[in-house]
Amino acid sequence: MSLVQITMAKLKEGDKVRISSRKLTKADNDNLKFFEHMQGLTGVVANYYNDNEIAINIDLESMQGRPAKVHQEATKRMRAKFKENATQEQIKLLDKEELNFTPHYVLLVREDDLEKI
Numbered sequence: 816m817s818l819v820q821i822t823m824a825k826l827k828e829g830d831k832v833r834i835s836s837r838k839l840t841k842a843d844n845d846n847l848k849f850f851e852h853m854q855g856l857t858g859v860v861a862n863y864y865n866d867n868e869i870a871i872n873i874d875l876e877s878m879q880g881r882p883a884k885v886h887q888e889a890t891k892r893m894r895a896k897f898k899e900n901a902t903q904e905q906i907k908l909l910d911k912e913e914l915n916f917t918p919h920y921v922l923l924v925r926e927d928d929l930e931k932i
Contacts, residue, residue, distance in 0.1 A: 825926060830860045832871060832929045834922075848925055852882045856922070857932065866926040873920040886920055893918055 826832065836854040843849040848867070857877040862870040878886060894915065898906065906914070 824863060824866065826860050826863060826869065826929060826931060828860050828863055831857065831932050832860060833857045833932050834871070834924055835928045835930060837928075848923065849928055852880075853922060853924070853928075858922075861921060868923050869926055869929065871922050871924050871929070873922060875917065875920060878920065886918075890917055 834853045834856045839849065839851060855877070856871075856873050858871040858873040860869055861872040864870070875883075875886065897916075898914070
C-alpha cells in the first residue's frame with residue numbers, strides 16, 4: 816500500500832490574483848500558456864482545474880493597449896451579432912444594461928505565473 820501525498824493548492828476560486836511579469840522562455844513558446852500581453856493583468860480565480868490550468872476572469876480595467884482594443888472591438892461585434900440574430904420580441908424583454916453587455920475576458924494560467932493580491 817502506497818501513501819499518496821496530497822498537496823494543497825496555493826489558490827482557490829474567488830482569490831484576487833496578478834499575472835507575473837517575467838521574461839518569456841522557450842517553454843512558454845512551446846506550451847502556449849504564457850504570453851507577453853498577459854503580464855501584470857489582475858483578475859479573480861474563476862475555476863481551479865489543476866496547477867497548470869487556472870481560469871482567471873480578468874479585470875478589464877487592468878487591460879491596456881492592444882489587448883484592451885481587441886476586447887472592445889470583440890464586444891462591439893458580439894453586441895451587433897446578438898441584436899442581428901434576436902427577434903424584436905426578445906430585444907423588448909431586455910433592459911438597456913442587458914443589451915449593452917460586456918463579455919468576460921478569461922485566461923488559462925499556470926499557478927506558478929500567478930501571485931495572490
